Amino acid sequence: MIIARTAVELRAALDSKIGSIGFVPTMGALHIGHRTLIEKARESNDIVVVSIFVNPTQFLAGEDLSKYPRREEADFKICELSGVDILFYPEVNTMYGSDEVSVKAPDVRGYILEGAIRPGHFDGVLSVVIKLLNLVGATRAYFGKKDAQQLALITQMVENFFMNVEIVAVDTVRESDGLALSSRNVYLSHEDRIEALKLSASLKHSTHLVMQGVRESNEIIKVMLDILEPLNVEYVAIVNRRFEAIDEVIIGDTIVLVAARVGSTRLIDNVWM
């Protein structure tokens, strides 16, 4: 595995390889969810590139940027063992200069749900993702469905800017008890972790209701909120794949989303139906 720390090193590493490039951008603290993204990239591409970069522009003031888990040695090992060809591990000054051209998330889709709770977060995500996609020259880039709004906005950016890369959506990986894998799960205490299961339980119940024939969004949301008690729920929402709120579930074009605080940790989860 080649470790590239600068754009020049990355270019040299890419020049030494031939074929399609599968790219997995990450912020490190790699878990099985990331390994699944890497496996998917491995299956369909000649070269697999992973980036590890804790992107400061997607954290709001007061968020967990300085606390964000950093595990360089373990992450390098996981990449190596997963068959990654090139690991891009840049410093902030490689990725950002001063007085730059900026990318802005769309006014509506980028500022509802996650974007309403974390205004500007998606500007930062899109800014770094466009840079990474351009640097890597990926044929395909892999993103988890767990960050559904991020995935929708990246897909939209690629379309809006006519970028020549295929965005591949990968299913959420869960623990055996249903908890969606997240780098932030390390913050959960034993008690928090039990409480956190309410997120996946509420989503599972939404699927159950839909299977029983319930379609009305408000009815499903109400039952989910009951299950989520007494968590500090930030939102429960039912949207279509373009992130427009829908009154009724449309099978094949619906995402049910939940965001809640468990202790001091913010968790998000969703189910696609």
Ligand code: PAF
């Ligand atoms: O999902 C993430 O880990 C990050 O938002 C991403 C896509 C790597 C951009 O920093």
